Each structure stands twice: as structure tokens, then as C-alpha cells.
Amino acid sequence: MEWYHVGLGLLALLVVFIGIGLPIPFALALASMPFLLHIQGWSTALVSTELKLWGVWIDYVLLAVPLFVFLGELIGRSNIGANLYQLMHRGVRVKGSAAYGSIAACAGFGAVCGSSMVGSLTIGGVALPEMTKLGYNKRLSSGVLAAGGTLSVLIPPSLILLFYGIVTDTSIGELFIAGVIPGLLLTLLFAVTVFIWGRMYPSHIPGADNAPRPSVREFLIAFGPIFLIGLVITVSIYAGIATPTEAAAVSALLTTILAFAVGGLTVRGFNEALFATMRTMGYLGLLLSAGILFGFVLTYYRVPQEVSELFLSYNLSPVMVLAMVIVFYVILGMFLEPVSMTFITLPTIYPLMQAAGYDLIWFGIVYTITMEIAVLTPPVGLNLYVIQGISRGTIPIGDVIKGCLPFLACMVLLIAMVIAIPGIALWLPSIMK
Known part of the structure; x- marks a missing residue:
């Protein structure tokens, strides 16, 4: 055959x-x-x-997946995410503080949880009612929160980067650290987008909120857990102290302790987190x-190798091959969610990119950004429906989509920047070796 x-x-x-x-x-x-x-x-x-x-x-490596999922569920069912948002919002008295705070909280949440949907659900569940009450434009508030959740996919630990590393047999630790600078850069681009939006449509963003600043104790309770969990994950993996699986296990245990101690987690919430993790892992x-x-x-049947040889026989430039792959994933992302795309298409695509001369760590970052675009593009944009669901029907899905468009432009810009300057993704892994 x-x-x-x-x-x-x-x-x-x-x-x-x-x-x-x-x-x-x-x-x-x-x-x-x-x-x-x-x-x-x-x-x-x-x-x-x-x-x-x-x-x-x-598989020992795959054990990290349920542990990171469980970690995210624990944070989502405790007050850790809500406390982080309130800190970011109340701690900065500037116009648009709730929008900037949402972006910062999503980035902070992304540093401990690798799921885009959980990020949007956790931070959005707290931030969207608050932003609506303060008078933010519905398109802006929904767009910020839907796009902000995607930061969890790029800022390590990331489930997509984890799956990418498993499929392509590349270093998960290097992939994680390669996502740090692009993730921070995308956070900055989102903040700039909110600033420009406020200048173009001043009525969409209310004035500075005069809520009392958080006390030192409130600051420690809100920021401390995220900092400690992120520190354990980051230092243990990048310093070579632990594998991603071991880091996931220790951070999940630490999250459980902190969620009960300062996050207000109940026994019922803990049980719900366990069952939610089992349901998720049943599918995954x-x-x-x-x-x-x-x-x-x-x-x-050597399908990936033959596809690579077929493309190379047409003498297409590496840039043309990359452009075709990115367009393919953007279109496919309208109909499939990222995890399915990873296991269906990546075994065929990554040998092609390797044959075209691209570094697989670098391509992992480009690939992950395209997966972020996938969760924001209809008709199967998961984050769009998460935010619309949180609004309980008060924000039409059309407004959520329109609100995401400027942030989608930021992701396209980031892909262009990573292509033009590969060091954005590769510099940090190179100095960590």
C-alpha cells in the first residue's frame, strides 16, 4: 500500500x-x-x-499532564485567582486599571496553570462582573478576558508545549523556557492594545477606580501563593533540580496546601477539583x-517523511513552507481545538518543518501562538464561549468576537516578530544550557 x-x-x-x-x-x-x-x-x-x-x-512524562490540570482546577475553585485579580486591579490607580489588572492576572495565572480555558474561566469569572459594574465597554471587557486566557498557553507551564514536546520528542524544559519572553511580550502587547483602545474610544474605559489599596497582608495573601507556586515550577525545572513531572507533583501538593490555608478552598471544592481532573483526563x-x-x-508507512520530501521537491523556500503551515493551522483552528490538532497533524507537520531547516524549539513557540489564535476564532473558539457563558447571555457572542480582534492582531504581530527575530524564542534557552 x-x-x-x-x-x-x-x-x-x-x-x-x-x-x-x-x-x-x-x-x-x-x-x-x-x-x-x-x-x-x-x-x-x-x-x-x-x-x-x-x-x-x-508513561512517566505524561504524568505531568493530570498534575498540571489538577493544579489549575484547585486554583480555579479557591480564591487564589480572585485574590490575584483584586490585587492587580486595586493596586494600580490608573484609568483602565481593571483591564490592565485582568491582563496581569491572566499572565500570573498562566505562570502556574497551562490551560487557556481554565485561565479565562477563573479570572473572567471574577473580572467580568467587576468590569461590567464599573462601566467598561462589553466588547473591551470580553475581548480582554478571552484573549488574556491564552497567555496560559504560552507562559510556562503550558499543556500545549508539553504535548508538543511529547509528540516531537524535544526538551520540555527548553520549550517552557523558550515561551517566557514571547509570553511576556504578548502580555505587553495586550496592555498597549488596551491603552490605544482607551485613546481611540475614551468612553469605553471609565476613570481610575478609587477603591482602597490592598494592605500588606492582602498583598501577601494574593501574590504570595502564585509567586511560590511559579517559583517552585520555574526553579526546579530550569535549574535541573526536577523533571517537569516531579515539578508538577511538588507544585500540585504546594497548591493544595496554599488553597486550603489562604485560598479558602473547601473539602467540597477539593473533591470537585479531583472529579473535574478525572473528567478532563478521561478525554485527554x-x-x-x-x-x-x-x-x-x-x-x-512513512507518511510524514514522504510529505516532507514531496514539499521539498517543489523547491519551496523555507519561508513559503512556514507561511503555508501557519495558514493551515489558522484555518484548521476554526474547526478543531488545539489538543486534537496537536495529535492529528503534528506528527506529519514537524518533520516537514525540520526538513525545511527550522529549529523545533523555535517552531514550538510559533506553533503555540497559532494555537492561541485557534481558541479565539469561531466557530469553535473555546475561550469565546467561556466568556459568553460567564456573562450569562448579557454579552452576545458577536461582541466577544469583535472584542478579540485587536488582540488577535497582537498574536499575528508576535508571530511576525518571532519569525523576524528568532532570538525572542531561542535566546533564553541558549543561555540556560
């Missing part, structure tokens, strides 16, 4: 299964099975499938397992 028969067959089956409403993990697995049976026969394929699925569930675990089968079939 030729490689292009396999590639087109997998794609066709996948489209059919997703089109009839089958969940993506099952669609991936079922699309893989006919080709797996062709390779090994029924009995051998059954045994090898079981071994591959079991290998995913006992199936997706990871199915992705392994899908990737095995692709690799066996």
Missing part, C-alpha cells in the same frame, strides 16, 4: 467519523484500525494496540492513546 493511499485514507475516514459526530479520540482510533490490521493482522494488532494504549497511561487520556495509534500508522 502506497503512502499517499494511507494518508488520504486516514484523512477521509477521520473526516467521515468526525462529520457523523463521533468524538475525536474514537474517530482517530477507528480511522487507524483498518491500516493497523493491514500491517499486523487481527490478533497481533489487538495485542500491539493494547500495549501502545497501556504505554500511554503509564483517550485522545493521547488514539493519537499514539494514529501516529504509529503514519510512521509505519
Whole structure:
């Protein structure tokens, strides 16, 4: 069987299964099975499938995923995220402090949680009612919070960077540290966007809030937990003290202690965080397992390598290849969520980028930024519906989308900057070696 028969067959089956409403993990697995049976026969394929699925569930590196998910759920169900937003908002008495505070709180939350949706849900659940009460324009407030949640995807630890490292077999620690400067730069671009918005439409942003400044005790309670959790993750991984999995375990334990001690977490909230983590991992675990089968079939028939050779045979410039890949992901992101895209497409795309001469750490950052764009583009922009849901229908989905457009422009600008100046992503990892 030729490689292009396999590639087109997998794609066709996948489209059919997703089109009839089958969940993506099952669609991936079922699309893989006919080709797996062709390779090994029924009995051998059954045994090898079981071994591959079991290998995913006992993989030490993958253990970091549920731990980081659990960490984010704990913060979301305690007052740690709410306290951080209040600190950022009340601590700065300038016009637009609630918008700037939302961006800063999302960035701080991103330093301890790698989920975009959890970031928007946690900070947005506190900030959106406050900004509405203060008189912020609905498009601005919803756009700030939907886009702000994407900072959790770029600022480490990031689940997308973690999955990218697993699929491409690149250093997760280097990927995490490569995301620091682009993440901070994107935070700054978001803040500049709010400033320009305020200058263009002064009525959209109320004057400075005269709420009392937080006391030293309130500052420590709000900032201390995020600082400690972020410090444990950052120092332990980048100093070589612990692997990402070990850092995730220690930070999850620390988060549990802090959430109970200063975050107001209840036993009921703790149980809800556990069950929410299990529900999330039930889906992600199936997706990871199915992705392994899908990737095995692709690799066996050398589909990624053949696709790379096909593209290179046309003598396309590396820039042209990169542009085509970015456009492909922006379009695909309108219909699929980032984790699914990672396991469906990345096994084929990353060998192509490697053959075109791009550094995989650098491409990981470009890829992650395109995933941020994906969660803000309709019709399947997860963060859009999270913010609209928080508003309880008071903000139409159209206003949320329009509010995100300037921030989407910031992400496009950041991609251009990372392409023009690769050191934005590669400088920090290079000096840490």
C-alpha cells in the first residue's frame, strides 16, 4: 500500500467519523484500525494496540499532564485567582486599571496553570462582573478576558508545549523556557492594545477606580501563593533540580496546601477539583492513546517523511513552507481545538518543518501562538464561549468576537516578530544550557 493511499485514507475516514459526530479520540482510533490490521493482522494488532494504549497511561512524562490540570482546577475553585485579580486591579490607580489588572492576572495565572480555558474561566469569572459594574465597554471587557486566557498557553507551564514536546520528542524544559519572553511580550502587547483602545474610544474605559489599596497582608495573601507556586515550577525545572513531572507533583501538593490555608478552598471544592481532573483526563487520556495509534500508522508507512520530501521537491523556500503551515493551522483552528490538532497533524507537520531547516524549539513557540489564535476564532473558539457563558447571555457572542480582534492582531504581530527575530524564542534557552 502506497503512502499517499494511507494518508488520504486516514484523512477521509477521520473526516467521515468526525462529520457523523463521533468524538475525536474514537474517530482517530477507528480511522487507524483498518491500516493497523493491514500491517499486523487481527490478533497481533489487538495485542500491539493494547500495549501502545497501556504505554500511554503509564508513561512517566505524561504524568505531568493530570498534575498540571489538577493544579489549575484547585486554583480555579479557591480564591487564589480572585485574590490575584483584586490585587492587580486595586493596586494600580490608573484609568483602565481593571483591564490592565485582568491582563496581569491572566499572565500570573498562566505562570502556574497551562490551560487557556481554565485561565479565562477563573479570572473572567471574577473580572467580568467587576468590569461590567464599573462601566467598561462589553466588547473591551470580553475581548480582554478571552484573549488574556491564552497567555496560559504560552507562559510556562503550558499543556500545549508539553504535548508538543511529547509528540516531537524535544526538551520540555527548553520549550517552557523558550515561551517566557514571547509570553511576556504578548502580555505587553495586550496592555498597549488596551491603552490605544482607551485613546481611540475614551468612553469605553471609565476613570481610575478609587477603591482602597490592598494592605500588606492582602498583598501577601494574593501574590504570595502564585509567586511560590511559579517559583517552585520555574526553579526546579530550569535549574535541573526536577523533571517537569516531579515539578508538577511538588507544585500540585504546594497548591493544595496554599488553597486550603489562604485560598479558602473547601473539602467540597477539593473533591470537585479531583472529579473535574478525572473528567478532563478521561478525554485527554483517550485522545493521547488514539493519537499514539494514529501516529504509529503514519510512521509505519512513512507518511510524514514522504510529505516532507514531496514539499521539498517543489523547491519551496523555507519561508513559503512556514507561511503555508501557519495558514493551515489558522484555518484548521476554526474547526478543531488545539489538543486534537496537536495529535492529528503534528506528527506529519514537524518533520516537514525540520526538513525545511527550522529549529523545533523555535517552531514550538510559533506553533503555540497559532494555537492561541485557534481558541479565539469561531466557530469553535473555546475561550469565546467561556466568556459568553460567564456573562450569562448579557454579552452576545458577536461582541466577544469583535472584542478579540485587536488582540488577535497582537498574536499575528508576535508571530511576525518571532519569525523576524528568532532570538525572542531561542535566546533564553541558549543561555540556560
